[in-house]
Amino acid sequence: MEIINNLLDFIINLDQHLFALVFDYENWIYIILFLIIFMETGLVVMAFLPGDILLFSAGTFCAGVQNDIGQTAELNLVIILLLLFIAAVLGDGVNYYLGKNIGLKILNWKIKNKPIVNPRYILKTNEFYKLHGPKTIIIARFLPIIRTFAPFVAGIAEMPYAKFIRYNVVGAFVWVFSLIFLGYFFGNLPIVKNNFETVIFGIIILSLVPMLIEIIRDKFKKTTVNNIKT
Numbered sequence: 001m002e003i004i005n006n007l008l009d010f011i012i013n014l015d016q017h018l019f020a021l022v023f024d025y026e027n028w029i030y031i032i033l034f035l036i037i038f039m040e041t042g043l044v045v046m047a048f049l050p051g052d053i054l055l056f057s058a059g060t061f062c063a064g065v066q067n068d069i070g071q072t073a074e075l076n077l078v079i080i081l082l083l084l085f086i087a088a089v090l091g092d093g094v095n096y097y098l099g100k101n102i103g104l105k106i107l108n109w110k111i112k113n114k115p116i117v118n119p120r121y122i123l124k125t126n127e128f129y130k131l132h133g134p135k136t137i138i139i140a141r142f143l144p145i146i147r148t149f150a151p152f153v154a155g156i157a158e159m160p161y162a163k164f165i166r167y168n169v170v171g172a173f174v175w176v177f178s179l180i181f182l183g184y185f186f187g188n189l190p191i192v193k194n195n196f197e198t199v200i201f202g203i204i205i206l207s208l209v210p211m212l213i214e215i216i217r218d219k220f221k222k223t224t225v226n227n228i229k230t
Contacts, residue, residue, distance in 0.1 A: 033084060035087075039091070041092050041147065041148060042093075042094040044098075053203055060183040062075045062077040062184050063183075063187065092172065096152070096154055097155060100156065100158060101155070134159065134164070137167035137171050139171075141171040
């Protein structure tokens with residue numbers, strides 16, 4: 001329970017924690033951010049890590065963030081863009097490899113008689129993948145949890161790697177660059193800084209929009225087809 005509380009505190013107060021990390025670890029912060037994005041996209045057991053929020057916050061710090069006593073913490077925009085883009089591509093690549101080679105075995109792993117990976121997440125991702133095909137790799141980038149399982153399921157389904165890598169690179173580019181630039185241009189606005197918790201929840205809600213749009217479109221198509229048949 002304490003781990004969950006610490007994780008929630010880290011997510012909700014990410015701006016404060018990231019400020020401290022930038023000061024405490026200096027250039028090592030780039031490696032830390034790289035590893036977080038890599039693990040969140042590359043390891044199914046790390047699906048809880050805050051990818052979207054971290055990218056937005058990193059973009060904010062690329063524009064420079066000042067605390068109450070006048071100290072400024074700043075990250076290099078070019079380095080952050082390239083490094084986190086590479087982390088996202090490599091993460092999905094590793095996840096695909098794990099899914100293709102040991103996916104079914106991982107699904108059977110258990111800790112204290114509980115599956116290490118919740119079968120429900122795999123089922124939801126698999127259903128979404130079947131409905132929307134390869135573009136799921138791109139859409140899933142903006143969907144927490146499903147983002148981590150999409151390449152894993154693609155590997156299990158033995159999606160051709162040449163096709164997977166194309167969608168992987170495009171999805172990583174759109175996901176990383178869009179959220180970092182959103183943070184870069186809007187993260188330091190007073191209304192955002194003073195309502196950071198609300199912004200975090202807003203990002204989470206917005207991340208669900210692509211999935212909702214696809215579900216609505218799919219239902220609309222089915223309804224239209226049924227009406228035509230009748």
